[in-house]
Amino acid sequence: MGASEALSAANGVAEAVLLRAAMGLPESVQARLAGRPVVLDGQRLAPETQLMLRLQRLARLPGAETLPIAEGRAAVAHHAGLAAGQQPIGAVRDFPVGDLPARLYTPTDVSGPTPLLVFFHGGGFMYGDLESHDAPCRVLAEQARVRVLAIDYRMGPEDPFPAAYDDALAAYEWAVVNAESLGCDPQRLAVGGDSAGGNLAAGVALEAARRGWPLAFQLLVYPATDCDRQTRSFDMFGEGFYLTRAFMDLANECYIPAGHDLHDPRLSPLFADIPDGVAPAFVATAGFDPLRDEGEAYAHKLTDAGADVELRRYPDQIHGFFNIVGVGRRSPAAVHEIAAKLGDALRG
Incomplete structure (x- = not known):
């Protein structure tokens, strides 16, 4: 494994640890961290989901659709993992x-x-x-x-x-x-x-x-x-x-x-x-x-x-x-x- 691959793997591990920790917080804490509740069409977005989306925005992770096809496929696989x-x-x-x-x-x-x-x-x-x-x-x-x-x-x-x-x-x-x-x-x-x-x-x-x-x-x-x-x-x-x-x-x-x-x-x-x-x-x-x-x-x-x-x-x-x-x-x-x-x- 080269230096760039090792760094990418380390970043992926850190990202996974952060997400797991954030999604494991009490829901009341998640709600405070996620920001103002999202209510549309008479529905409230789950606080854990709202927090996950906020973390994605803060990390400036690009949507798969904004990338070339091969990179988009890798991004989707990464998100799923x-x-x-x-x-x-x-x-x-x-x-x-x-x-x-x-x-x-x-x-x-x-x-x-x-x-x-x-x-x-x-x-x-x-x-x-x-x-x-x-x-x-x-x-x-x-x-x-x-x-x-x-x-x-x-x-x-x-x-x-x-x-x-x-x-x-x-x-x-x-x-x-x-x-x-x-x-x-x-x-x-x-x-x-x-x-x-x-x-x-x-x-x-x-x-x-x-x-x-x-x-x-x-x-x-x-x-x-x-x-x-x-x-x-x-x-x-x-x-x-x-x-x-x-x-x-x-x-x-x-x-x-x-x-x-x-x-x-x-x-x-x-x-x-x-x-x-x-x-x-x-x-x-x-x-x-x-x-x-x-x-x-x-x-x-x-x-x-x-x-x-x-x-x-x-x-x-x-x-x-x-x-x-x-x-x-x-x-x-x-x-x-x-x-x-x-x-x-x-x-x-």
């Missing part, structure tokens, strides 16, 4: 799913066939990988007592639409065929993801109903469902709450070919026709998230089509809370609740 902590897991195994890298998480002390969640990470179709979402996948597997198969799909700008969509369908079909060899029950399969991954999971669930693939449940965490984004939440929370309007504009630019219809249902599930027999869904949204309204609109559309849907808004959270499992209290508690919903749906 800071909030990950050390999450227990029974076993982890990497292997290819077709041509795609994948990682299988097996919870501690399981025997016999388990349910399986096929998981797609978020990141605007341009950021994220198996490492960025390793920690929340561990939490889902351990807390829900299911195996989790995380998929590393192709992304823009190198591989624009429909690459990620096609990869998601192919990966889920592979899981259906190979479920038993993974130690899983083919009748208790689920698909899930956060943000862009929630978009892909929603698309898989729709296509599974059309093709007759077995699918017991879909887990959609603040899913991106409308690439046009003419929503109140996008206007209200597009600056200052981690996910920005500029980030989403760059995501569209990197992934969607110029001139392509933003209402293509493979891009924007909100404009899809909902087939009969679509799997039950748990849809989680965050109060201070630009994508809040489109995620909730999709939950309502599924409900109107006759699907069994539970919609849960975490009103004090921001986009990205799903990755915050190793620091603080409120964000990890929300992720544990999401994991419990998954377990109840597949094991109940």
Whole structure:
């Protein structure tokens, strides 16, 4: 390791220690340090989240969307690592799913066939990988007592639409065929993801109903469902709450070919026709998230089509809370609740 790499590593350790200490303070202290309470749309931002955002501003950390793609990817991975902590897991195994890298998480002390969640990470179709979402996948597997198969799909700008969509369908079909060899029950399969991954999971669930693939449940965490984004939440929370309007504009630019219809249902599930027999869904949204309204609109559309849907808004959270499992209290508690919903749906 050279001098610059050693300095960078030392700075990363110091940053992680500071964040962990700040997020571990009593909430009353966090509230004082965070500043005046942030109240919008009848919601109050969690003091620990407000403090985390303030520390980010004080450190003058650039948003990933302001950097070249490679550096932005590194920044997203760094942010995820800071909030990950050390999450227990029974076993982890990497292997290819077709041509795609994948990682299988097996919870501690399981025997016999388990349910399986096929998981797609978020990141605007341009950021994220198996490492960025390793920690929340561990939490889902351990807390829900299911195996989790995380998929590393192709992304823009190198591989624009429909690459990620096609990869998601192919990966889920592979899981259906190979479920038993993974130690899983083919009748208790689920698909899930956060943000862009929630978009892909929603698309898989729709296509599974059309093709007759077995699918017991879909887990959609603040899913991106409308690439046009003419929503109140996008206007209200597009600056200052981690996910920005500029980030989403760059995501569209990197992934969607110029001139392509933003209402293509493979891009924007909100404009899809909902087939009969679509799997039950748990849809989680965050109060201070630009994508809040489109995620909730999709939950309502599924409900109107006759699907069994539970919609849960975490009103004090921001986009990205799903990755915050190793620091603080409120964000990890929300992720544990999401994991419990998954377990109840597949094991109940």
